[in-house]
Amino acid sequence: MASFDNSGSRISKLVSGIEPSPTLAVDAKGKALKAKGEPVVSFGAGEPDFPTPDAIVEAAIEAAKNPKYHKYSPVAGLEELRNAIAQKTSITAGADYNVSQTIVTNGGKHALYNACLTLLDPEDEVLLPAPYWSTYTEAIKLANAKPVIVNTTEESGFHVTVDELQKHLTSKTKLIIITSPNNPTGAVLSKEELIQIGKFALENNLWVLTDEIYEHLVYDSHSQYSIVSLVPEIKDRCLIINGVAKTYAMTGWRIGWIVGPKDVISAAINLQSQSTSNVNNIAQVAAYKALTYGMEDFEKMKVVFEKRRKLIHGLLSDINNVSCNLPEGAFYAYPSFKYYMGKSIAGVKVNDTLDLADIILEKAKVAFVPGEAFGTPGYGRFSYALSEEDITEGITRINKLLTEVE
Numbered sequence: 001m002a003s004f005d006n007s008g009s010r011i012s013k014l015v016s017g018i019e020p021s022p023t024l025a026v027d028a029k030g031k032a033l034k035a036k037g038e039p040v041v042s043f044g045a046g047e048p049d050f051p052t053p054d055a056i057v058e059a060a061i062e063a064a065k066n067p068k069y070h071k072y073s074p075v076a077g078l079e080e081l082r083n084a085i086a087q088k089t090s091i092t093a094g095a096d097y098n099v100s101q102t103i104v105t106n107g108g109k110h111a112l113y114n115a116c117l118t119l120l121d122p123e124d125e126v127l128l129p130a131p132y133w134s135t136y137t138e139a140i141k142l143a144n145a146k147p148v149i150v151n152t153t154e155e156s157g158f159h160v161t162v163d164e165l166q167k168h169l170t171s172k173t174k175l176i177i178i179t180s181p182n183n184p185t186g187a188v189l190s191k192e193e194l195i196q197i198g199k200f201a202l203e204n205n206l207w208v209l210t211d212e213i214y215e216h217l218v219y220d221s222h223s224q225y226s227i228v229s230l231v232p233e234i235k236d237r238c239l240i241i242n243g244v245a246k247t248y249a250m251t252g253w254r255i256g257w258i259v260g261p262k263d264v265i266s267a268a269i270n271l272q273s274q275s276t277s278n279v280n281n282i283a284q285v286a287a288y289k290a291l292t293y294g295m296e297d298f299e300k301m302k303v304v305f306e307k308r309r310k311l312i313h314g315l316l317s318d319i320n321n322v323s324c325n326l327p328e329g330a331f332y333a334y335p336s337f338k339y340y341m342g343k344s345i346a347g348v349k350v351n352d353t354l355d356l357a358d359i360i361l362e363k364a365k366v367a368f369v370p371g372e373a374f375g376t377p378g379y380g381r382f383s384y385a386l387s388e389e390d391i392t393e394g395i396t397r398i399n400k401l402l403t404e405v406e
């Protein structure tokens, strides 16, 4: 009998090449230290620190009692939820969307994976403005496509420009990803900027994936616009990703969606039919409630975030040689620690922000996500989804530690 050496690597090349989520890792590290009794203040979490509003929880309890929801349901989502998503998006995008142009997924992250797998071929290039949410690069790589990083500057408020996009355009470019409000910078793209990006995409036959998961969290005079509402012609080449996680404090419920052209959505439904099938029915009923019962609870949460935003921005800006833009949206501040790179802090050499995050966690017991996770070393992401007391305590500790610079 023929014999073969089948003892190749145990893990596939594709999955071996995927980075673990750095934001979840920081959060886990902080929580593990806390569990050991360390007085850790963690700025790592990318989730509201509020419970899901009662009305939504009650709807889920009722749904759990209904045998109808104990069974498989349509792969693309419950009709009433898809309807609510289509209606909501028709308003924000200023264009008609119907149920067949929606798919409910296991969170925004899963929406992104479905979108990348459905749209991208091997070798396709995706323009990704940095700083970027770390999942984008990995979702693109899982589709065997190539993330092409487009840098922005702190001076421009981390707003991507068409000039920079243009520099990275090739015959292989298929897609641009935009996230506004942005994770990790909090930047909110203006109407004019979005129009420019939309026109650039149209002129070059590109697709746009717009991640609108932080759509309601905008402050001061900033407004969030869906690119389809500004450049309607892009609708046929645009995928809108969204979900209930951030607006309704529902990160654990895992409901997201894609809205887009029918052919792409049908293909994504096909993909989902062979992977996860329908999303949990109880969570879908809860998401339906979230989308239809009003924004009162969210407005209260937003007032709290606004106060914290100013507080953390002030405290970070008070640290010697740290600069920080005032976040325009979401719930993250993204200060620069570039001055401290290559210096020693409390006798420990700091080569990059990974080192800085380690030493700050070890000596000051404060966790944040280093900028390397978002393609921009030298910066750090601070979620302000924690109490004002914790924000003050955590940043004050960092300020004190950084005075020990040599």
Ligand SMILES: Cc1ncc(COP(=O)(O)O)c(C=O)c1O
Residues within 6 Å of the ligand: 046, 106, 107, 108, 109, 110, 133, 179, 182, 183, 211, 213, 243, 244, 245, 251, 254, 255, 256
């Ligand atoms: C920009 C962005 N998009 C999408 C998501 C995904 O959210 P979820 O998968 O929790 O719905 C997140 C979560 O952190 C995010 O920051």
